[in-house]
Amino acid sequence: MNEDQLLQEADRRARDYVSGADARRVFPTDQDIAALAGFDEALPEQGHPAADTIALMDDLGSPGTVASNGPNYFGFVIGASLPVAAAAERLAIAWDQCASTEDGSPAAYAIEKQASKWLLEILDLPRSSAVAFGTSATACGLSCLAAARADLLARQGWDVVNDGLCGAPEVKVVVPASTHVTVRKALQVLGFGWNRVIKAPVDDKGRIIPDQLPEMDANTLLVLQAGEVNTGEFDDFSTIIPRAKAAGAWVHVDGAFGLWARAAPELWHLTSGVEQADSWTTDGHKWLNTPYDGAMAICREPQALARVMNSDAAYSTASAEAQKNLTLEFSRRARGIPIWAALRSLGREGVAELVHRHHKQARRIVAALDEAGFEVLNRVVLNQVLVRGQDDAATQAILAQVQNSGTSWFGGTVWQDRPAFRISLSSFRTEERHVDQLMNLLVQIGAKG
Numbered sequence: 001m002n003e004d005q006l007l008q009e010a011d012r013r014a015r016d017y018v019s020g021a022d023a024r025r026v027f028p029t030d031q032d033i034a035a036l037a038g039f040d041e042a043l044p045e046q047g048h049p050a051a052d053t054i055a056l057m058d059d060l061g062s063p064g065t066v067a068s069n070g071p072n073y074f075g076f077v078i079g080a081s082l083p084v085a086a087a088a089e090r091l092a093i094a095w096d097q098c099a100s101t102e103d104g105s106p107a108a109y110a111i112e113k114q115a116s117k118w119l120l121e122i123l124d125l126p127r128s129s130a131v132a133f134g135t136s137a138t139a140c141g142l143s144c145l146a147a148a149r150a151d152l153l154a155r156q157g158w159d160v161v162n163d164g165l166c167g168a169p170e171v172k173v174v175v176p177a178s179t180h181v182t183v184r185k186a187l188q189v190l191g192f193g194w195n196r197v198i199k200a201p202v203d204d205k206g207r208i209i210p211d212q213l214p215e216m217d218a219n220t221l222l223v224l225q226a227g228e229v230n231t232g233e234f235d236d237f238s239t240i241i242p243r244a245k246a247a248g249a250w251v252h253v254d255g256a257f258g259l260w261a262r263a264a265p266e267l268w269h270l271t272s273g274v275e276q277a278d279s280w281t282t283d284g285h286k287w288l289n290t291p292y293d294g295a296m297a298i299c300r301e302p303q304a305l306a307r308v309m310n311s312d313a314a315y316s317t318a319s320a321e322a323q324k325n326l327t328l329e330f331s332r333r334a335r336g337i338p339i340w341a342a343l344r345s346l347g348r349e350g351v352a353e354l355v356h357r358h359h360k361q362a363r364r365i366v367a368a369l370d371e372a373g374f375e376v377l378n379r380v381v382l383n384q385v386l387v388r389g390q391d392d393a394a395t396q397a398i399l400a401q402v403q404n405s406g407t408s409w410f411g412g413t414v415w416q417d418r419p420a421f422r423i424s425l426s427s428f429r430t431e432e433r434h435v436d437q438l439m440n441l442l443v444q445i446g447a448k449g
């Protein structure tokens, strides 16, 4: 099989997989999972034919996948892959560009530049901000937090990039007590130490209580969130950010999925004031429905991000806005390309429609669950529905039945010390009939499990 035939074969298998997404079991059967043992081969001395490898991957692998690129997956905030974003990724893979600098790939550079511009427009953030396309909100958040620390310390005459942390004034980090685990991870990797991080008290919606914020000063790094992972709620940006800025703090906003509320006129109000922050992270691979791994670090002061991310060398110098000088990666693929393709194909209206549709679907589910006697734990401002059965045992039983059903899937969580489950609406493939199917399943199981 030559290269052309091989790529055609992979494409044929990929197309079959995607076209079967609707009918596919959402979570594989035990048998399909057991069959994955077929990958446990000895490292071959002589390689296998290429077509064999693709066939094995598809024949054993595809049945063992989770159909998160389908309409019936309501776990986490996963999103599917828009056809145009997946197709753009396919072409970009054929290009195989090292999209670190303009020299490395003029085309990737031009497209990512355009994606940055549109992103700042659709999210309505300061237009002169730097946009770095990284692998995840985790990695992009880490970049922003590193930029924040260097900037806060530089303002006090401490050059953390060259002099490090020993002897530096301590940066006081404040996060919502409900902050996402990946913010914790990023802070730990940066050496902040979780025990020293101040957890600001939050209300029953997971939002910081503004009056209970600790005192902030010019050495404070405050992290807020747009879209709490259980409730989908937002911190009160228009109250908190001006206060933090007046004290001289740096404000970072984790908006992995929630920042997209800003693209929907009906939900924009949730993010009011967020534009006053210093840095933001959001994902493409969640609500924008682009393939993994695609996320963005956005930094109001481009120089602050460039200061910590610069990787110029004698053999590789580039402008401050080269992606290798803004992201953690040196060699990298142009993660902005599928994001550009999604924005170009959806347009402002398409993104607004996507976000608003999921919000309406979430509200429809709540109404049905309320009526069926489930305990809905949040007020559904966004796309997340947090639910319990009649008691903890019922909640666990409902979760297991849905996860084993093969027709829909969502995950469990713990909310205020008791089990709950989380239904997330974020796949562009989810139509009303898929929502109906999920509601029927839950009503049939019942709140008593």
Ligand SMILES: *Cc1c(COP(=O)(O)O)cnc(C)c1O
Residues within 6 Å of the ligand: 077, 135, 136, 137, 138, 139, 180, 182, 183, 225, 227, 228, 229, 254, 255, 256, 257, 283, 295
């Ligand atoms: C998913 C998520 C993250 C982490 O994003 P990744 O892209 O998975 O690294 C951070 N914060 C929130 C609120 C999230 O939902």
